[in-house]
Amino acid sequence: MRVLLFTGKGGVGKTTLAAATAAHLAATGRKTLVISTDPAHSLGDALGVPLDGDPAELEDGLFASQLDIRRLVDGNWQQLRDQLRTLLAGAGVDDLAAEELTVVPGVEELLALSEVYRLAAVGPWEVVVVDCGPTAETLRLLALPEALAGYLERLFPTHRRVVRGMLAGLAGVRQADRWDTAADALGRLAERLTALRAALADRSRTTVRLVTTPERVVTAETQRTLTALAVQGIRVDGLVANRLVPVFGPRRGAAALWLHTRRDEQQAVLAELAASTDVPLRTVPHLATEPIGVPALQELARELYSSADPLGDASVPPPLLTVSGRGRGTDARYELRIAVPLAPDADVDLARIADELALTVDGRRRLIALPPVLRRCRVIGADVDDGGVLVHFRPDPALWPRPE
Numbered sequence: 001m002r003v004l005l006f007t008g009k010g011g012v013g014k015t016t017l018a019a020a021t022a023a024h025l026a027a028t029g030r031k032t033l034v035i036s037t038d039p040a041h042s043l044g045d046a047l048g049v050p051l052d053g054d055p056a057e058l059e060d061g062l063f064a065s066q067l068d069i070r071r072l073v074d075g076n077w078q079q080l081r082d083q084l085r086t087l088l089a090g091a092g093v094d095d096l097a098a099e100e101l102t103v104v105p106g107v108e109e110l111l112a113l114s115e116v117y118r119l120a121a122v123g124p125w126e127v128v129v130v131d132c133g134p135t136a137e138t139l140r141l142l143a144l145p146e147a148l149a150g151y152l153e154r155l156f157p158t159h160r161r162v163v164r165g166m167l168a169g170l171a172g173v174r175q176a177d178r179w180d181t182a183a184d185a186l187g188r189l190a191e192r193l194t195a196l197r198a199a200l201a202d203r204s205r206t207t208v209r210l211v212t213t214p215e216r217v218v219t220a221e222t223q224r225t226l227t228a229l230a231v232q233g234i235r236v237d238g239l240v241a242n243r244l245v246p247v248f249g250p251r252r253g254a255a256a257l258w259l260h261t262r263r264d265e266q267q268a269v270l271a272e273l274a275a276s277t278d279v280p281l282r283t284v285p286h287l288a289t290e291p292i293g294v295p296a297l298q299e300l301a302r303e304l305y306s307s308a309d310p311l312g313d314a315s316v317p318p319p320l321l322t323v324s325g326r327g328r329g330t331d332a333r334y335e336l337r338i339a340v341p342l343a344p345d346a347d348v349d350l351a352r353i354a355d356e357l358a359l360t361v362d363g364r365r366r367l368i369a370l371p372p373v374l375r376r377c378r379v380i381g382a383d384v385d386d387g388g389v390l391v392h393f394r395p396d397p398a399l400w401p402r403p404e
């Protein structure tokens with residue numbers, strides 16, 4: 001099972017290319033579901049058919065669905081939220097504050113992403129192509145499971161009994177029982193988040209396709225997104241540059257000259273982008289007519305993939321973290337490689353917090369759990385090079401077992 005997430009700057013063609021990729025996959029014999037998490041209903045517009053929350057088979061092997069966020073919220077979250085609100089109200093918290101306290105930012109998007117993986121697991125499809133909406137939202141969304149799981153882990157199970165005890169004292173045993181129901185539901189939410197986090201970080205299962213256009217302002221954002229996703233440990237396995245101006249005939253006459261100049265400029269921008277990353281780049285021409293409906297999308301996908309497999313290279317690239325070491329005992333030296341592509345002007349900061357490293361690149365922070373051997377070491381330095389960040393460690397004698 002593969003999950004391909006399409007994202008990129010607003011209006012670059014994410015929905016169109018996600019739909020085209022799905023149509024092409026289905027035409028080459030792989031059962032595919034294309035699904036949009038974007039509340040704007042443009043996937044249906046691109047495919048030329050209205051869609052809803054239940055996947056519909058449009059062609060042989062091509063399924064499509066538009067997630068119904070309202071329904072997901074009502075079905076999953078609203079009930080839990082009501083339970084929490086009643087509970088807080090019962091404990092003497094006023095309505096307005098209870099309302100505020102039970103707002104969890106991003107929960108809607110999170111339910112959408114979790115629904116994508118649920119559908120991926122239950123359906124007959126081999127590939128799920130996701131039209132994710134614009135980059136900024138997608139980055140926030142992809143970081144959410146980790147952020148929220150951390151938050152829930154701090155609440156559970158550490159504080160569960162404390163809260164129950166307090167409630168029983170303050171508001172009586174009935175309130176405390178209600179708390180148990182709510183806490184169970186929150187516990188299930190935490191489990192879902194953990195599973196979602198694992199699915200996103202599974203580099204053989206989930207990959208991102210970044211859509212861009214051959215313009216400097218857009219490719220600059222693409223480069224920042226490449227770094228941000230790498231910091232999050234999410235694999236990007238393809239860049240698609242959409243709307244490349246086609247050129248015909250000689251550079252004669254104002255119109256032809258304009259097209260040639262535009263094309264040259266676009267090629268220069270793409271050459272810079274390609275030189276800055278190892279991620280393969282494909283291009284799509286700017287068509288004279290909007291590609292709407294399955295046949296037009298398939299035509300566009302043929303331009304995009306020609307005879308290549310849209311699923312890309314089956315080999316899984318090296319993981320984000322690798323540890324190497326030399327020497328023995330307390331004289332040993334270890335190195336942790338964090339394979340993030342960094343722009344030359346990237347602002348990188350590293351801090352050790354107990355058994356984790358906090359890596360911050362251009363204001364985006366990620367906590368990296370240290371492998372066990374490194375937890376008993378001290379950080380003695382770090383370098384930035386072409387392969388990302390290299391952190392040097394030496395054993396901490398106080399934590400290192402003495403030889404027998």
Ligand SMILES: Nc1ncnc2c1ncn2[C@@H]1O[C@H](COP(=O)(O)OP(=O)(O)OP(=O)(O)O)[C@@H](O)[C@H]1O
Nearest residue numbers: 010011012013014015016243285286287289290291
């Ligand atoms: N290669 C192309 N040639 C011609 N028209 C295109 C091409 N790619 C996309 N379009 C058209 O451009 C418009 C925007 O495309 P699309 O909706 O796929 O972008 P998007 O990135 O999903 O936008 P949004 O950020 O609003 O979700 C649509 O009308 C689509 O039909």
Ligand SMILES: [Mg+2]
Nearest residue numbers: 014015038042
């Ligand atoms: Mg779109």
